[in-house]
Amino acid sequence: MEKKIVEKxxxxxxxxxxxxxxxxxSRLAYMQLIETERFETYSKQNHMRLNxxxxxxxxxxxxxxxxxxxxxxxxxxxxxxxxxxxxDQVVNRVAGILGMDPKEIMxxxxxxxxxxxxxxxxxxxxxxETVSVLEEQRLDLPGVVxxxxxxxxxxFKSMLSHVLGYVQEIKQEQLKKNSENGYRLGDMYGQxxxxxxxxxxxxxxxxxxxxxxxxxxxxxxxxxVKDPVPGHNLTLTIDFEVQKAAEEALERQVMAMRKLGHEAxxxxxxxxxxxxxxxxxxxxxxTYEPSIWINGLSQAQWQDLQKxxxxxxxTLQVYAPGxxxxxxxxxxxxxxxxxxxxxxxxxxxxxxxxxxxxxxxVPGGHGRVEMxxxxxxxxxxxxxxxxxxxxxxxxxxxxxxxxxxxELTGIDIPGELKGTVPTPEYKYKRNKEYLDTIYDxxxxxxxxxxxxxxxxxxxxxxxxxxxxxxxxxxxQNEYNSRTWDLNWQVYDTLNMSxxxxxxxxxxxxxxxxxxxxxxxxxxxxxxxxxxxxxHDGKVVKEFKPTKVDELEIKPEVFKVIQxxxxxxxxxxxxxxTFRNFPIPVAGKTGTAQVTGRDDHxxxxxxxxxxxxxxxxxxxxxxxGHGGTASAPVARDIFAAxxxxxxxxxxxxxxxTD
Numbered sequence: 201m202e203k204k205i206v207e208k209x210x211x212x213x214x215x216x217x218x219x220x221x222x223x224x225x226s227r228l229a230y231m232q233l234i235e236t237e238r239f240e241t242y243s244k245q246n247h248m249r250l251n252x253x254x255x256x257x258x259x260x261x262x263x264x265x266x267x268x269x270x271x272x273x274x275x276x277x278x279x280x281x282x283x284x285x286x287x288d289q290v291v292n293r294v295a296g297i298l299g300m301d302p303k304e305i306m307x308x309x310x311x312x313x314x315x316x317x318x319x320x321x322x323x324x325x326x327x328x329e330t331v332s333v334l335e336e337q338r339l340d341l342p343g344v345v346x347x348x349x350x351x352x353x354x355x356f357k358s359m360l361s362h363v364l365g366y367v368q369e370i371k372q373e374q375l376k377k378n379s380e381n382g383y384r385l386g387d388m389y390g391q392x393x394x395x396x397x398x399x400x401x402x403x404x405x406x407x408x409x410x411x412x413x414x415x416x417x418x419x420x421x422x423x424x425v426k427d428p429v430p431g432h433n434l435t436l437t438i439d440f441e442v443q444k445a446a447e448e449a450l451e452r453q454v455m456a457m458r459k460l461g462h463e464a465x466x467x468x469x470x471x472x473x474x475x476x477x478x479x480x481x482x483x484x485x486x487t488y489e490p491s492i493w494i495n496g497l498s499q500a501q502w503q504d505l506q507k508x509x510x511x512x513x514x515t516l517q518v519y520a521p522g523x524x525x526x527x528x529x530x531x532x533x534x535x536x537x538x539x540x541x542x543x544x545x546x547x548x549x550x551x552x553x554x555x556x557x558x559x560x561x562v563p564g565g566h567g568r569v570e571m572x573x574x575x576x577x578x579x580x581x582x583x584x585x586x587x588x589x590x591x592x593x594x595x596x597x598x599x600x601x602x603x604x605x606x607e608l609t610g611i612d613i614p615g616e617l618k619g620t621v622p623t624p625e626y627k628y629k630r631n632k633e634y635l636d637t638i639y640d641x642x643x644x645x646x647x648x649x650x651x652x653x654x655x656x657x658x659x660x661x662x663x664x665x666x667x668x669x670x671x672x673x674x675x676q677n678e679y680n681s682r683t684w685d686l687n688w689q690v691y692d693t694l695n696m697s698x699x700x701x702x703x704x705x706x707x708x709x710x711x712x713x714x715x716x717x718x719x720x721x722x723x724x725x726x727x728x729x730x731x732x733x734x735h736d737g738k739v740v741k742e743f744k745p746t747k748v749d750e751l752e753i754k755p756e757v758f759k760v761i762q763x764x765x766x767x768x769x770x771x772x773x774x775x776x777t778f779r780n781f782p783i784p785v786a787g788k789t790g791t792a793q794v795t796g797r798d799d800h801x802x803x804x805x806x807x808x809x810x811x812x813x814x815x816x817x818x819x820x821x822x823x824g825h826g827g828t829a830s831a832p833v834a835r836d837i838f839a840a841x842x843x844x845x846x847x848x849x850x851x852x853x854x855x856t857d
Contacts, residue, residue, distance in 0.1 A: 255406050255407065258432045263439055268356060271351065274325040275328070277294070280344075281343065294344055319345055324349070331346055352490065358487040363482050366395060367494070369496065387406075388494075398612075402431040407427045408425075434731075437480065438728065442471055445481075446833070460828075463797060469483050469707065469834070470818075472815050474719045478745070515706065516617055519707070521703055522802050523789060525698070526574075528713075534761075546568050558695075561579075562856060572760070572763060575768065575772075580698050593624065594623075601621055604709060604748075606621035609712055610725050626702065648665075648667070707817045707818070710817035725746040765805070773789040774805070777827065783838060785808075787831065788805065789831060800820065801826040814841050
């Protein structure tokens with residue numbers, strides 16, 4: 201009996217052993233015969249790497265061939281995740297050499313989901329001394345790779361920075377959207393300006409190098425190289441000399457206004473070819489160097505940049521236009537036949553309606569003035585009279601839109617605001633949203649909800665309920681007392697007529713509007729890129745002027761306005777700036793009031809008066825009078841465009857507007 205049990209157990213064990221061997225043999229046969237190719241690939245991947253070679257981004261040139269943005273070779277450091285147990289030690293060591301936080305490096309690895317054998321860029325543009333230290337410690341830094349890659353080079357530092365934008369490592373959301381377009385983590389990607397708008401043209405096609413590596417991911421030998429294809433180059437409409445003059449003049453005038461006691465936060469200016477819409481200069485101050493973004497900014501650096509005021513591109517931000525808007529009112533009044541150029545008023549120095557009094561720029565007034573004199577001397581009373589007695593909000597709004605205000609120009613770069621042409625509907629919606637926010641009864645409900653819930657007695661609960669109802673009633677009464685301002689009032693029309701109130705437009709729109717005044721009503725789409733050219737010189741794409749509209753305004757209307765603007769520069773509010781200037785200029789100064797702060801100073805103008813080529817719009821934030829702060833910037837731009845020698849001394853010519 202016992203012998204039979206032993207034999208049975210032996211047979212079971214034997215069967216088990218046979219089954220195990222059959223499984224092992226089957227698995228071995230499967231791996232050797234069927235999956236040979238797959239495991240051969242794995243083997244190669246363990247000792248071969250396909251290292252991407254970054255393609256140089258396309259370069260950017262001005263209209264005359266001056267290189268504004270190029271590339272330069274720099275050392276980069278990457279870390280290949282090998283799945284080793286001592287990864288933390290490698291990270292800490294390389295972080296110490298590069299002066300980085302180890303947590304920052306680990307986050308980069310985790311962002312790539314710790315993918316084996318994939319390099320993660322840690323630092324760009326590292327000095328040769330650091331490269332030497334890394335090379336000396338190579339044996340202790342498995343997975344660390346040093347490469348030479350092209351990065352952006354800006355020979356003129358901060359010039360044109362707001363237009364160019366900047367490049368930075370691709371963000372996760374951008375990578376998800378562009379993963380099928382050959383992007384990988386660590387690639388550079390245009391984040392703003394032209395770099396962003398023309399990313400697909402500028403990027404180029406990465407190459408690759410196949411290398412054999414040892415167990416520590418150190419290169420042993422090259423097995424082949426596929427050369428990268430550089431990105432396409434951009435030729436801009438920008439004129440380098442005009443741009444240089446614009447940026448220097450902006451900075452100079454901001455500093456000059458500060459010395460005069462003005463807040464003068466910054467400024468913006470745009471110069472446009474009136475015959476095509478080509479942007480000749482586009483400058484915003486303060487500015488920044490795009491190169492600061494290449495290695496990424498720390499939180500402290502980001503905060504400093506924000507505090508500096510350099511981040512917004514002021515040419516695409518909105519401002520009240522002030523008196524530079526008066527030509528819209530003049531065009532509306534003349535074109536509709538409401539008044540003739542000879543229409544005259546007597547200006548006592550203010551305009552009074554009901555309890556609203558708006559003062560003119562000259563104490564005591566301008567006396568008797570007609571249209572040309574009103575433009576020349578920037579007479580508020582004259583244009584308020586036109587707006588109030590003859591036009592009204594609807595006609596002014598209509599003509600403002602005809603000149604392109606309140607809509608995007610379609611410029612090549614992102615970030616443009618469309619501004620606001622005031623209407624009764626706009627005012628109602630804007631003020632209603634504001635009142636509903638500050639007089640929201642839910643605020644009081646939320647205040648009393650926990651108090652009533654936690655009340656210990658019925659009397660306390662009732663008392664709190666009564667207090668809540670009183671506050672709600674008071675809030676409703678305050679709300680009702682403010683609702684009168686939801687509707688359009690006469691004073692809104694008065695303010696609108698002189699470019700104040702709810703009017704808000706960008707310097708780019710003002711420049712385009714000025715170009716329309718100069719060329720007789722043709723609205724061109726502003727553009728920055730003239731053509732896209734491949735690295736071997738072939739034109740990939742060319743951009744031609746695009747006519748957006750041509751106003752059906754009587755030619756004689758433009759002639760009157762142009763003559764008035766010419767008088768501004770010869771014997772009006774900008775005469776001091778353009779006295780003895782060899783090219784005839786037409787322009788208009790503007791001073792936009794800001795409640796509780798300094799005024800914005802504006803100037804719009806074009807030249808030559810008798811054969812217009814270039815239009816300019818300039819604003820100095822909180823810089824005071826437009827003729828004092830902004831007109832000198834336009835003067836320097838005109839001088840650079842026409843090749844006229846001009847003084848580099850601060851241009852401070854006092855003006856009443």
